[in-house]
Amino acid sequence: MLYGPPGTGKTHTTRYVVTHLPQTTALLLSGRSLHLIGAVAAMARELQPAVVVLEDVDLVAEDRSFGHGMNPVLFELLDAMDGAAADADLLFLLTTNRAEALERALAARPGRVDVALEIGLPDADARRRLLRLYSRAVPLTASDEVVEEVVARSEGVTASFVKELVRRAVLEAAMAQDDGASSAGEAVREVTGEHLRHALDDLLDSTQALTRALLGVPADQGADRGDDEVVSYEGSYEPGVQVVQTAEQYRSGGGWFRHSPR
Template sequence: MGTGEYAAYEPARTPLPADGRPLSMDEVSDLFHEFLAAVARPKRTDREGRDLTERLRAHLGSAPRDQPVIKAAYPSYDLPNVHLALERWFAAEGRAYELIGMTGAEHRGDFTLGEILESADRYDRFVLGAVDYAHLPVSPDEELACVSVGFYLGQEGEERFAVLLRGPADEYGRNKVEIEVLAREKEFADRLLAEIDTLMREHNIFRGQILSFEGSEFGEGLGPFRFHRRPALTRDEIVLPSGLLERVERQVVGVARRRERLRAAGQHLRRGLLLYGPPGTGKTHTIRYLLSHLSEFTVVVLAGTSIGAIGPACALARMLQPALVILEDCDLIAEARDYGGGEQPLLFQVLNEMDGLGDDADVAFLLTTNRADLLEPALVQRPGRVDLAVEIPLPDAEGRARLLHLYGSSLGLGKEITDEVVARTEGTTASFTKELVRRAVLISAEREADRTDAEDLRTAADELLSDRDHLTRRLLGVRPSGQDADGEEGADEEEDVEWLSAEGE
């Protein structure tokens, strides 16, 4: 406690008996009450100009504790939307505001506005301070300083009111965004909050974007989010068996393009697609291609254990439809239990949320897995959630030749070396071919050659197919001879969502 922070202690106002008689119980009680008040609310010398209650009283024209408080809560990821909606609301003609901050031992905690006002008035626990901001992404290339704790002292015509905006603070037990409106009339506060909701829907920063979410570190729900640039892939960059890509496109892109015709015929728009197959065969590359052709779709990506936040993700998709929900590596949660400690696997929770959207929701679910055998029992028990399952197989000879020319388009590979490498790489993946070409270019660079030739490609193939690179092949999705896909225990195709900004697989 620094010198001068508190004024000298004032003697108790209850006088002690002059005749030396013992204190009565009432007198003891009065003295003890004054002692507690002095401890709980020491007189501050630096309080002048920082009294939160007096500042609100001066703005509102009456005691803030005498006015009703109306509250609205939003998901933690919506802080940028709430912040921008408030700015747009106040920007309308006839409205103005002053933004002030507050500070205190628990100003980021779970106190309600009413409790804050009482604590500020009785105990000096909250005083005027700096506005708190959080820098959050609002696009792949832009961040915005959003108010995370601040009072908007607003005015609309003759109406004076205050709005407290507080963002999430998981470490303090706050996993949501809250607005609390202090106004003379409840009807005014209700109207303000309704208009904020409308502005959030109309100008939602997530609409048409690709987002990935992490699970919350401190509890249930969606945690930090990240924007991703939309890929730009052409059909020539997708190497799959004949007819397979067309089936996938019809299920996802075709329904989107013909939604009005389907609705008019009473057909459902909600659909589910499962892409399965060994790691490295092209599942995520296929997803990137689909995203290139769904520019109007909002895309929500959950991977691995963050799939447990499927409920909030579906709510976001429902609000911003048309939307695509991508669930990567679903096999990781096929046998995991829900966060509530119950007996239901997370996969069943995913299927329940899919069903809860309703048939008319223009939302597509795209699931990927390396282990279809783990998902099949749950999918069979809940028919209709996934309408189409497509295997992305290992590339055949024609596919491996196309992959060589795709990844080595600048190398000018001849037919002889292409046929030789294709014959030697049976059972390998697209990821293997991509690494093979990269390593060949590296070998030519190490010998300072002007171009990569056939011998460089042979050397790269020798290295990758050698016994010492056995683990490397596994990491590139190549299975040991004789092992089927369901027995694969190698690394997953992707462990996170970095693939969204990658150029190939």
């Protein structure tokens, strides 16, 4: 199980793991497709070696003590994880933004969840490397001093935040280019340190609290505090989906299937 705040790279990690399992059937379920766990687990047993990825498993495996009643999909999930034979070449890989809300029965029996890894918020070195990664194809000319300033001011943000920061810096540069280049569709020639600073100022502004929440930044982190009041949004972004406190990114369905022949 991979757990941690939204936007920290759990989905990327699962994709990395899956692509490094040669000759393996890979099945991914997320959102509404999680309800197919019974049929998909049976398929995985037929096509083993196989890995079944369940993204945002808390959507169907929330602790029953929370008072939402019994979820039949939860029992299908538990049966699927218990139903694999001891010698089955079958791996369940789960991700969640809310490990504390998961049904305790998931870990109560040996063999269901053997390893739980936290994918946490990136530290200063990780943010510096993420900035370098997401700006590889960008003509970024920011000095080391500006980069270090951005890294220091972005403490407590997610990888998704850093990616959005680079995107906004490119937009700042595009808007600053002369009208002739813009109308001709010319690519951005240079993204300076000032463009990067302005993009960060915008994202850390109190009016961008909801944007930060959707990027997975905790409500008490990632904002320039000073004397300005930090705006905290309450309520839900989608019906039944809490966004502010957990910044949970709800995926409304879909999934993919990949089968490598033996």
